[in-house]
Amino acid sequence: MKKLLSIVSLFFLTLIVAKAQSTTEEMPPLDKSPMDMSYYPNNYPLLKISEKTTDPPSARVIYGRPQRNGRKIFGELVEYGKVWRMGANEATEIEFYKDVVINGKKISRGRYTLYALVNPGTWTIILNKDTDTWGAFKYDPKNDLLRIPITVQKTTEPIETLSMIFEKNGSGFDLAIAWENNEVKLPISTK
Secondary structure, X not given: OHXXXXXXXXXXXXXXXXXXXXXXXXXXXXXXXXXXXXXXXXXXXXXXXXXXXXOOXXXXXXXXXOEOOOOXXXXXXXXXXXXXXXXXXXXXXXXXXXXXXXXXEEEOXXXXXXXXXXXXXXXEEEEEOOOOOEOOOOOOHHHEEEEEEEEOEEEEXXXXXXXXXXXXXXXXXXXXXXXXXXXXXXXXXXX
């Protein structure tokens, strides 16, 4: 009886290990441009669980974070004058949890895609209604809600990985976007 119980146990253990291995083999490898998320206010989930806020966040952005890896980014990898997804892989998405105002235009709460037309001194930030898309291959300007030109600021140090963060300003917050030696700030008002 002990021998039979041992054989049955060994059989089930082998099945469990085989199933675990087959599931692991199906998992995709780590992406070279991992997806990241930023909230306004910054660290919103931590503020919420530590009960330092009961208000919903104002916004969050979800984006792929490509790295420079010695490449020239603007003007080469990201071509001047062409629509860019503002990241890697899926197009960057921004979600507003309440109505906001951008460049004098009221934007209803909801989820949108961010694109940019990059040029040496100015980026035109595009807010588009089409979501859940990969890259800018299916970009359709008919779905644009707004386009806003923003002057590029040069950073003091090069930025290796595309980074986005929200920063408080006088009437709301800015979405700061930085990579290589370029930074732009999209002003967003909550009034």
